[in-house]
Amino acid sequence: MLLSIVKFLQGYMHVTLTGRAKERFLNLCCKKNILIWNLVPNKEAGGFDFCISLKGFRSSKELLKKTHTNLKIRKKCGLPFLMHRYRARKLFALGIFLCILLLFGCSRYVWKIEVNGTSSLSEDMILTWLEAQEKSFGTKKSEIDCAALEAALRSDYDVVAWTSVKLEGTKLTVDIQESLPQDEKKADLPQEGAWDIVASEDATIASIYTRQGTPMVEKGAKVSKGAVLISGRLDIMDDNGEVANSRYVVSDGDVTGTVKRTWENEIPRTYQKKDYTGETETSYTLQFGSFRLPIKPEKAAYSACETMVKDYQLEILKNLYLPVHLLKTTRKAYVYKDATYTKDEVEALAKEGWESFLENFTQKGLPIIVKNVKIDTDETKCSIRGSLKAEVPLVTYAPTERVRETEELQETK
Amino acid sequence: MTRKHRANKNNQIPERGSRLADGIGLPRDVSCGAAIITVSGRRELVVENYKGIVSYDDECICIQTKDCKVTVSGCRLKVDYYTNEEMKIVGLIHQICYEV
Numbered sequence: 483m484l485l486s487i488v489k490f491l492q493g494y495m496h497v498t499l500t501g502r503a504k505e506r507f508l509n510l511c512c513k514k515n516i517l518i519w520n521l522v523p524n525k526e527a528g529g530f531d532f533c534i535s536l537k538g539f540r541s542s543k544e545l546l547k548k549t550h551t552n553l554k555i556r557k558k559c560g561l562p563f564l565m566h567r568y569r570a571r572k573l574f575a576l577g578i579f580l581c582i583l584l585l586f587g588c589s590r591y592v593w594k595i596e597v598n599g600t601s602s603l604s605e606d607m608i609l610t611w612l613e614a615q616e617k618s619f620g621t622k623k624s625e626i627d628c629a630a631l632e633a634a635l636r637s638d639y640d641v642v643a644w645t646s647v648k649l650e651g652t653k654l655t656v657d658i659q660e661s662l663p664q665d666e667k668k669a670d671l672p673q674e675g676a677w678d679i680v681a682s683e684d685a686t687i688a689s690i691y692t693r694q695g696t697p698m699v700e701k702g703a704k705v706s707k708g709a710v711l712i713s714g715r716l717d718i719m720d721d722n723g724e725v726a727n728s729r730y731v732v733s734d735g736d737v738t739g740t741v742k743r744t745w746e747n748e749i750p751r752t753y754q755k756k757d758y759t760g761e762t763e764t765s766y767t768l769q770f771g772s773f774r775l776p777i778k779p780e781k782a783a784y785s786a787c788e789t790m791v792k793d794y795q796l797e798i799l800k801n802l803y804l805p806v807h808l809l810k811t812t813r814k815a816y817v818y819k820d821a822t823y824t825k826d827e828v829e830a831l832a833k834e835g836w837e838s839f840l841e842n843f844t845q846k847g848l849p850i851i852v853k854n855v856k857i858d859t860d861e862t863k864c865s866i867r868g869s870l871k872a873e874v875p876l877v878t879y880a881p882t883e884r885v886r887e888t889e890e891l892q893e894t895k
Numbered sequence: 896m897t898r899k900h901r902a903n904k905n906n907q908i909p910e911r912g913s914r915l916a917d918g919i920g921l922p923r924d925v926s927c928g929a930a931i932i933t934v935s936g937r938r939e940l941v942v943e944n945y946k947g948i949v950s951y952d953d954e955c956i957c958i959q960t961k962d963c964k965v966t967v968s969g970c971r972l973k974v975d976y977y978t979n980e981e982m983k984i985v986g987l988i989h990q991i992c993y994e995v
Contacts, residue, residue: 509947512979521974523952530951532974 493536493560500529501551510545511538527554536562585798592621592654594795594803599658602641608656611638620771620805623649651801676730676882679712681705685739688873695733705876711737714882730882739876740851745839746867749828755821756788762814769807784815825859832857832866839868849873930960937988940967943981956984966992 499507508530511518516538524531529551534542539553546553568574595612597605612618615634617626628647635645635656643661647654679695687703695712699705712733720726761784766777789811796806823831836855843850855868916926923929924944931943942958942965949957949964953972958965972986 505948505950508951508977512947512977515979517976517978518974519976521951521977525953532977 489535490560493558493562494533495536495539495555495559496531496533496557497539498524498527498529498531498554498556499551500527500554501546501549503549504529504551507542507545507549507551510549511542514541514545516542531556536560585804588804589652589802590623591805592617592619592623592626592649592652593805594653595619596653596655597658598655599660601660603639603658603660608635608658611635612654612656617654623652626654651799652803653801671734672732672879675732676714676884677732677879678710678714678882679733679735679737679877680880681707681709681711681737681739681876682878683707683739683741683874683876685741685874685876687711687876688738688740690735690737692733692735694731695735697735699737705739708880710880711735711876715884728884730884733882735877737876738873740871741874742869742871744867744869745836746865747832747835748866749823749831749864751823751828751862751864753821753823754818756816757819758814758816760815762812765811765813767809767811769809771805774809780811780813782813782815784813786816786818788814788816790814823864828864829857829859832864836866836868840870843870843872928961930958930963930965932965932991934988934991938985940984940988940991941981942984945982948977948982953986958982962995964994966994968992 501507508518508521511534517535518538519533521530521532523529534553542553595609595618597608600608609618612631615631617631626649628649631647632645635647635658636642641660642658644659646657648657649655684706685704687699687701687705690697690699690701690711692712695714696716698710698713705711712735714731714733716729716731717725718727718729761782763780763782764778765780768775768777790813792810792812794808794810796804796808798804840850840853849872851871851873853868853870855866858865916923924931928944930945933941933943935941942960944960945965946959946961949959951957951974954970955966955968956972956974958967967984967988968990969986969988972984972988975983975985
């Protein structure tokens, strides 16, 4: 491959050798270091066909005379011949040179950013963050420190457990692995002091596991919001069974309670339906950076239409993107029409809402103990009422009330 | 000295040289300028240490080396490249023959 490029750059010719001492000519070429390749006998001409470099051809004239042979040029290949052929088109060559220069200049900047692996964070959030860091579209590649960006991303977003930022061609790829939601709760735990675990809402205790602190309730007990579940005070008893001393800790444990949740919704049977008229129009716009050039502009004016824009970015080689976009805009015209849901349709819609309500629990892994749902459909509307009992975590933190301090306060009064 | 005697003497010199080279373990291509012929399967042959092409057509290529002629016969023979150092012959090779 490399040899072919060198041969092309230097220029070569396909020639036919005829005459008396053809083999001698070949041997003399060999002695003079003139490279010959693709040597085949030519029976029609009674000689040999081969390829010879331009430089070799020029220096073989003396050998031709000496060996009484002739060289007939069949084809000229390579850059020197191309340049000679197009010598009158200097501006064309200049244009090619400027184009190469522009491509080289563009390849030193970032023109595409790809964000992968986000779930709670959105791609727009990451792009805005990159913009704030001045590492967005059009930033010089030499100014981007991938390791520093990774560290900054991890420190700015606690939810980011792992990240990788890499530059390939003119594309910046940000891969993110987010941490699980349980890790967030652990981060909210108070580190020191005296803290109670209190009920976050009215519930019946379903389970209580204490790791640190004094449990104040038992399984099956009914508690109201704010009731202390695990106290942050550890009483030290003496031999008489009286409190000798108290130690205060950050209470720790898991407490779940059975709670009742209700959900209701009402869906009217009549609604406004999108009725597509069948009229569609596609327009194309070429975008260079922030400059837009319409190639096929929009003509039709629709009162209401659905617009879909597809962005095709110019990629001349793999991951070598340029700031040139082709925007394909498709518009579908529609009008609103009054329509009525059938009984099955409206009930399916109502059930869909109920299922999405249940998903709030199932996604978090909260067990649902009992669920009831009732759907009433009449001529005008569909009503859905549902209730369920689920086990939810009740843990919230409140500062522990210190007994001695209150006693002392009472004494001073 | 007659022509016959002179020829005998010339033949003896490489004999002595080769024996000496064998004695000190020198490769023959370095000591005697022997041709190196590398054949890959039936379709490729590389010749080094040759003097030149004696005759060439697409069925037979005769190459002059220092001490003998090497004739390569086959069909659709083609010289892929031909330099001062080596030459590469491609095609279907039937036989390689050494002629003194």
